[in-house]
Amino acid sequence: MSKPIILVTGGTGYIGSHTVVELQQAGFETVIVDNLSNSTADAVEGVKRITGVRPHFEQADCCDRNAMAAVFDKYPGITAVIHFAASKAVGESVEKPLLYYRNNLISLLNVVEEMIAHGVFHIVFSSSCTVYGQPAVLPVTEDAPVQPAASPYGNTKQVCEEILRDTAVSSALQGVLLRYFNPVGAHPSAEIGELPVGVPQNLVPFITQVAAGVRKELSVFGNDYHTPDGSCIRDYINVVDLARAHVQAVNYLSEGKNKTAMEVFNIGTGKGLSVLELVAAFQKATGIKLPYRIADRRAGDIEQVWANPGKAHALLGWRAQESIEDTLRSAWKWEKKLMC
Ligand code: NAD
Ligand code: WQD
Numbered sequence: 001m002s003k004p005i006i007l008v009t010g011g012t013g014y015i016g017s018h019t020v021v022e023l024q025q026a027g028f029e030t031v032i033v034d035n036l037s038n039s040t041a042d043a044v045e046g047v048k049r050i051t052g053v054r055p056h057f058e059q060a061d062c063c064d065r066n067a068m069a070a071v072f073d074k075y076p077g078i079t080a081v082i083h084f085a086a087s088k089a090v091g092e093s094v095e096k097p098l099l100y101y102r103n104n105l106i107s108l109l110n111v112v113e114e115m116i117a118h119g120v121f122h123i124v125f126s127s128s129c130t131v132y133g134q135p136a137v138l139p140v141t142e143d144a145p146v147q148p149a150a151s152p153y154g155n156t157k158q159v160c161e162e163i164l165r166d167t168a169v170s171s172a173l174q175g176v177l178l179r180y181f182n183p184v185g186a187h188p189s190a191e192i193g194e195l196p197v198g199v200p201q202n203l204v205p206f207i208t209q210v211a212a213g214v215r216k217e218l219s220v221f222g223n224d225y226h227t228p229d230g231s232c233i234r235d236y237i238n239v240v241d242l243a244r245a246h247v248q249a250v251n252y253l254s255e256g257k258n259k260t261a262m263e264v265f266n267i268g269t270g271k272g273l274s275v276l277e278l279v280a281a282f283q284k285a286t287g288i289k290l291p292y293r294i295a296d297r298r299a300g301d302i303e304q305v306w307a308n309p310g311k312a313h314a315l316l317g318w319r320a321q322e323s324i325e326d327t328l329r330s331a332w333k334w335e336k337k338l339m340c
Helices: 014-025 042-051 065-074 090-095 097-117 152-170 203-211 239-254 275-286 310-316 324-339
Strands: 005-009 029-034 056-059 078-083 122-128 174-180 182-184 218-221 236-238 262-267 292-295
Touching: 005 014, 014 029, 014 042, 014 239, 029 065, 056 065, 065 097, 078 097, 078 239, 090 097, 090 152, 097 122, 097 152, 122 152, 122 239, 152 174, 152 262, 174 239, 182 203, 182 239, 182 324, 203 218, 203 275, 203 324, 218 275, 236 239, 236 324, 239 262, 239 310, 262 310, 275 324
Parallel strands: 005 029, 005 078, 029 056, 078 122, 122 174, 174 262, 182 236, 218 292
Antiparallel strands: none
């Protein structure tokens, strides 16, 4: 019997490539669609080196409706779509809002329209904890109010969630909206990982570049927040753990376990770590002393947020497994590989 095929848009990207590995290891066949705007085709070979199987790869833009239709025509065995393809840099989205609205909204519209046209009704969508803004109650649960978005990027996540909810009302579409907290780390093999463009905006890639000597020191953005050590608190989720949540989500839909047509889940560890605690964990995990200084707050930063992942545990059977030390070691191993 042929394996069910999962279409993974954005599948050569950071989270997508790790998800393709976990899907293949769980017995699925995968088709990647990516326009390589923020990744390279090396990820396809990286997946092959880890799993022994090269995923199907179609270099195409999800904003090209005909190209998407052609992918569904070519692979009639597709049973579900995981839609990662999007532009994701918060700062860039403030500079280029139309690029973000075009790419993130049109790609979703095309994917969903072609899914329905081809009788594919299960979608897993990459959403973000950014939809919660600064929650009033921590840890944050899925029923916390969605707050006005702080950036065009954040708004695309909110609008995409709404598009999916509205579509599920009037069609057979069913889906899972995964709200990721802060994905970090790399595959333990260091065959795949994150490829930051230019100066990393995110904390862990900046830390590994400082450790590698590419950057002089880390700026810790603020130590006067209302947190125990004054630095911001986040929920750092290992990318392989996060990838596994997608496999669970696909299974949950195919087994018909979902209670509503569009079910939301927080994907985090349930534990908040401050910036200074993360720096200490990196030093402990790698033995490297990391130069850092306290700098001004970064505009737009949320003070503290971490997940209540209880719903994902109860309904998807998913929970984070990897320790922060192993996660940071994997990020460092990947950074060393990039240096070679
Ligand atoms: P990434 O940039 O590494 O991966 C996205 C991939 O999509 C890239 O390979 C890119 O080339 C591709 N892509 C972009 N637009 C495309 C288009 N129109 N057609 C085809 N391919 C296209 O980013 P990531 O960190 O892996 O993020 C994946 C998803 O998760 C995104 O939707 C992102 O918004 C979401 N997300 C990421 C984070 C995070 O911190 N990394 C947090 C929450 C949510
Ligand atoms: C984490 C903490 C910084 C860099 C962003 C997006 C969010 C989501 C995940 C997609 C913060 C501090 C950082 C540095 C620092 N992406 N920091 N020095 O801001 O929680 O979330 O990525 O959906 O939408 O906004 O992640 O990694 O940028 O920052 O002190 O050089 O590290 O102030 O407290 P963030 P981050």
